[in-house]
Amino acid sequence: MTFELHYWPTIQGRGEFVRLALEAAGADYVDVARGAGKERQGLPAMMEFLEGNASARPPFACPFLVDGRHVIGQTAAILLYLGPRLGLAPKGEADALWTHQIQLTIADFVSEVHDLHHPIGSSLYYEEQKDEAVRRSTDFRANRLPKFFGWFEKVLERNPGNAGRELPRLVGRRLSYPDLSLFQVVEGLQYALPRATRRVLKKAPRVRALHAGVAQHRRLAAYLASQRRIPFNEEGLFRAYPELDD
Amino acid sequence: MTFELHYWPTIQGRGEFVRLALEAAGADYVDVARGAGKERQGLPAMMEFLEGNASARPPFACPFLVDGRHVIGQTAAILLYLGPRLGLAPKGEADALWTHQIQLTIADFVSEVHDLHHPIGSSLYYEEQKDEAVRRSTDFRANRLPKFFGWFEKVLERNPGNAGRELPRLVGRRLSYPDLSLFQVVEGLQYALPRATRRVLKKAPRVRALHAGVAQHRRLAAYLASQRRIPFNEEGLFRAYPELDD
Numbered sequence: 001m002t003f004e005l006h007y008w009p010t011i012q013g014r015g016e017f018v019r020l021a022l023e024a025a026g027a028d029y030v031d032v033a034r035g036a037g038k039e040r041q042g043l044p045a046m047m048e049f050l051e052g053n054a055s056a057r058p059p060f061a062c063p064f065l066v067d068g069r070h071v072i073g074q075t076a077a078i079l080l081y082l083g084p085r086l087g088l089a090p091k092g093e094a095d096a097l098w099t100h101q102i103q104l105t106i107a108d109f110v111s112e113v114h115d116l117h118h119p120i121g122s123s124l125y126y127e128e129q130k131d132e133a134v135r136r137s138t139d140f141r142a143n144r145l146p147k148f149f150g151w152f153e154k155v156l157e158r159n160p161g162n163a164g165r166e167l168p169r170l171v172g173r174r175l176s177y178p179d180l181s182l183f184q185v186v187e188g189l190q191y192a193l194p195r196a197t198r199r200v201l202k203k204a205p206r207v208r209a210l211h212a213g214v215a216q217h218r219r220l221a222a223y224l225a226s227q228r229r230i231p232f233n234e235e236g237l238f239r240a241y242p243e244l245d246d
Numbered sequence: 247m248t249f250e251l252h253y254w255p256t257i258q259g260r261g262e263f264v265r266l267a268l269e270a271a272g273a274d275y276v277d278v279a280r281g282a283g284k285e286r287q288g289l290p291a292m293m294e295f296l297e298g299n300a301s302a303r304p305p306f307a308c309p310f311l312v313d314g315r316h317v318i319g320q321t322a323a324i325l326l327y328l329g330p331r332l333g334l335a336p337k338g339e340a341d342a343l344w345t346h347q348i349q350l351t352i353a354d355f356v357s358e359v360h361d362l363h364h365p366i367g368s369s370l371y372y373e374e375q376k377d378e379a380v381r382r383s384t385d386f387r388a389n390r391l392p393k394f395f396g397w398f399e400k401v402l403e404r405n406p407g408n409a410g411r412e413l414p415r416l417v418g419r420r421l422s423y424p425d426l427s428l429f430q431v432v433e434g435l436q437y438a439l440p441r442a443t444r445r446v447l448k449k450a451p452r453v454r455a456l457h458a459g460v461a462q463h464r465r466l467a468a469y470l471a472s473q474r475r476i477p478f479n480e481e482g483l484f485r486a487y488p489e490l491d492d
Contacts, residue, residue: 026331031479035322048317055404056404056405056406057344057347057401057404058397058400058401058404059347060351060354060394060397070340070343072343072347073347073351074346074347074350074351077343077347077350079348080346083345084260094316097318097323097326097327098303100320100323100326101303101305101318101319101320101323104320104323105306105319105320106323108306108357111354111357115361115365115463119361119365119366119378119382120365120378120381120390121381121382121383121385121386121390122387122389123388123389124385129381132365132366132378134368135366135367135375135378139366139367139369140367142369143367143369144367146413148306151304151306155303155304158301158302158303158304159302161361210448221467226485
């Protein structure tokens with residue numbers, strides 16, 4: 001069965017967390033909204049789910065995944081569903097829940113990163129809330145960035161699966177979907193806040209090692225070098241506004 | 247087995263979403279941080295999990311639930327775990343995932359409500375970000391509040407389980423944990439933004455009916471009238487600052 005991923009066609013955004021899991025697993029999927037001109041693809045196909053009357057369980061927003069008759073919204077819920085199907089989640093309820101809990105914490109972090117450039121409201125342009133963005137980013141760099149990276153580092157340090165291994169994982173000994181998401185968060189922050197991110201990574205050697213290791217994953221490296229990987233840009237989640245870095 | 251809920255002792259906050267599920271089910275639980283002076287209770291017992299070295303899987307923040315050797319953080323993950331154990335979630339993967347997806351959307355909404363009074367940063371006092379809060383709340387009332395309530399209303403409208411029934415549910419025909427959480431969101435918003443909430447509820451009759459129905463749930467009504475229910479206050483998630491309403 002081909003998975004259908006529905007997300008905005010010109011940004012990585014939250015869709016990228018799903019894309020990385022599908023790509024790392026070599027899954028068969030269609031990036032629906034990017035298939036403009038193809039049958040049952042393009043933006044209208046996505047908007048039908050969000051705004052049409054057909055779906056009994058309409059997602060609040062994209063990304064969402066369509067798998068046969070299942071329509072699943074919320075990035076972390078999509079990954080909870082895909083994890084065991086793609087071999088990217090541990091078996092057993094306790095381990096699966098811990099994996100999901102890490103993903104939900106990454107989701108919270110990502111929301112805070114988004115609000116760096118939109119502290120007042122998503123309906124306003126960045127230029128209309130730039131002063132507030134500068135203030136918010138100062139607090140973010142001083143408090144939130146070190147707090148989240150400190151927690152990721154602690155999780156990696158305390159994972160008994162990492163004992164004696166160079167390439168650390170967040171859960172157990174095998175690659176799981178939050179490893180891919182943390183990789184993406186580091187990538188995005190290196191783009192958006194290069195100076196602050198360099199500083200915080202100095203104190204997080206295990207996060208650095210995880211990031212470097214995921215980048216060398218065979219399928220993922222091929223994806224990152226492909227046209228399928230949309231470049232970071234100032235419409236997305238991670239935006240390079242120099243005034244927000246220091 | 248007694249569940250242990252760990253959360254700040256003087257506010258409802260995010261802990262309340264877990265508390266409502268435990269109370270509605272008549273579950274046996276201890277509100278650990280509120281048991282100051284009792285053995286293994288009080289704030290230090292909670293902080294040990296967050297800041298101590300003992301836990302291999304430390305939660306990022308409270309609330310978290312301790313059930314035997316399991317420690318589960320993230321409100322939505324706690325409810326995902328508790329749902330089937332408390333009879334507050336439907337059986338079957340697709341229904342359980344949809345229930346969780348609704349809860350995650352409520353969690354997103356709650357984060358936006360929190361940032362109404364803290365648009366710049368949690369480390370700053372409200373008074374230090376009041377101007378930005380007024381600006382953010384204007385956008386929130388105009389755009390986000392109607393968008394989220396519109397989605398909840400649509401979910402209730404399209405749930406086939408509600409056909410011919412006065413008391414609507416978000417999923418199927420039985421009470422599930424997001425029903426309790428949506429009740430709490432309405433309660434909180436009625437406290438924090440009474441005028442804007444009255445307006446938005448006028449256009450959401452099913453949300454109003456759900457809220458009224460949950461308030462009459464026998465165990466929940468007893469809880470709400472008890473000392474266990476902490477009153478809303480200006481340290482919590484929902485804060486009554488008149489300048490943020492209109």
